[in-house]
Amino acid sequence: MIDVTAVFDIGKTNKKFFLFDNDFKEVYKEYILFDEIKDEDGHPTENLKALQDWLKRVFENILKASEFNVKAINFSTYGASFVHLDENGDVLTPLYNYTKPLDETIVTSFLEKYGPKDAFLKKTGCGDLNMLNSGMQLYWLKYSKPEVYSKIKYSLHLPQYLSYIFSGVPLSEFTSIGCHTALWDYSKKDYHEWVYKEGINKILPTIVSTETSINMNYNGKRIKIGVGIHDSSAALLPYVRSIKKKFILVSTGTWSITFNPFTEHPISEDSKEIDSINYMRINGKAVKASSLFLGNEYKIQVSKLDKHFGVPDDYHRKVKFDYDTYFEINKDFKHMFKWESVVDESMPGMTKIPYETYEQAYHQLMMELVGLQIKSINKAIGNDDIKHIYVDGGFSNNDLYIKLLSHYFNDKKLKTTDASLGSALGAAISISDKKLNSKFLKKNYSLKKHKPFISR
The missing domain is CATH 3.30.420.40 (ATPase, nucleotide binding domain)
Incomplete structure (x- = not known):
């Protein structure tokens, strides 16, 4: 059996699965495409349920394969996307697409509190304020859908949600936080003050290094699970x-x-x-x-x-x-x-x-x-x-x-x-x-x- 590291590489279009040997050579690959579904406003978005089912099916099949010995698994995905979980760990909302238009009144109210715009963008390393900034999605949910927001126990960026599917441990890590989210103050090297003032930090799990892994027993097998x-x-x-x-x-x-x-x-x-x-x-x-x-x-x-x-x-x-x-x-x-x-x-x-x-x-x-x-x-x-x-x-x-x-x-x-x-x-x-x-x-x-x- 070959010792391998498994990786799910999730793009907006192609969803890929790889196995790498100890020299980082690809020894196995498969991929799939899913049709998008629509959120409650009719905007196209990721079919999160289909993705989750595919992840589990592919990984369980590989664990049964006689030629591979899976020692670790990690997840790479596109950014600017949150999965919101309730206290039972169930998904509360669709995976809102970062192309979804953000109501201008939300942006205006945000900037009245935390602007001016240019200074804010400079501090957070963003190009503009829209749904491409995942932090703005949290602000939008808090004020546009308060009944949903009140049920959120954790908001996980997509790579960390995929890790959570396998580990059950909610975490945050630097690369997802730092990708034009409007959450991070680069001069302070911490969440921006608005995150604390709005109480949004309470639904963001503990930050760990991206190199962190969790050693777990998965289906009777000892596996190192990365945080994405x-x-x-x-x-x-x-x-x-x-x-x-x-x-x-x-x-x-x-x-x-x-x-x-x-x-x-x-x-x-x-x-x-x-x-x-x-x-x-x-x-x-x-x-x-x-x-x-x-x-x-x-x-x-x-x-x-x-x-x-x-x-x-x-x-x-x-x-x-x-x-x-x-x-x-x-x-x-x-x-x-x-x-x-x-x-x-x-x-x-x-x-x-x-x-x-x-x-x-x-x-x-x-x-x-x-x-x-x-x-x-x-x-x-x-x-x-x-x-x-x-x-x-x-x-x-x-x-x-x-x-x-x-x-x-x-x-x-x-x-x-x-x-x-x-x-x-x-x-x-x-x-x-x-x-x-x-x-x-x-x-x-x-x-x-x-x-x-x-x-x-």
Whole structure:
């Protein structure tokens, strides 16, 4: 039998289950998708009952499997989501979706008590006030649904609720509290005063380190049960554990999020930077982050280019960086793309594509998008002295993106990784006693170094 750590990695769409051996190699995987259900207001939300049933079924089947000996289990999930339990441990409400609109009167009444807004956002490391701040959900429940709120014994962030399903122990931990919840005062390193004034701290369980685990007898088997971890913080953990020098991580996809886990200035100096937010490491240390809707904008603009030039929708994948094309565009550079999901002061009032070939237009697009990415990275770095950049996710394989980025940051060392296991692997590592060395990323993440191109 192989000794393994089990991890449930719960995204908004895909729900995955992994087994990792002692060297953190994936030895088993399965996944499922659930149709969303609707809350009492008709807003789509997670089918919590179906998720819970699947968790238990999958785990009990694995415990019976003859080839695996499960020693530990942990949970990585998306953030900004609370599960509210009554005194019997029963779920009181739907898992309210963080996309659910928050009544403006609630936000107004909150800011009248605890504003001004800019100062509050700065202290709590948030970009705005809405349901994406899970703390605001508690305030909303207290004043919009007092009959429900009065029955809450514990409110658990989703990773900790999944742990609770198996352990029965209600806990809080740093990475979930620190993910734009509006609960944490980063200057005080404690819950914000509003949490205590509203008495909300009474329904938030004891805070423990994310590395905490509970040794339990589960169905007759001794198993170490982790307390769960927020997925973004989990994805960052393998880097933090294996790299000794200061670095930033640019995690790319639909959203491109730049993490600076070594910042000495976690709260943005410019309170109007709505795309700068904070996360927390597993020990409670702040991570400054900046976000950019890069993959979404890329998808929109590439689709338009495909139609304009009449090429197949996968044609963009074949375009490689060409220095001569870059040079011609760069020597008299003008912004030509009007973004649809990103706001930038440099963009024109409408898109103009004066090029004859797809390749030229695609180079223009990538030069502009990487320009946005550079601004986002610089926000996360701030005044910190950081010489190493790691890029993972979808754009780590985009030739133009990497060459342009490494060219701009030619005073830094840029490396790409294939972190497809990302948050799941981080969840396994967070409850492991095993030390990671500098070779871990090369061995497990297909680490590649990139040199800037030479200007001719």
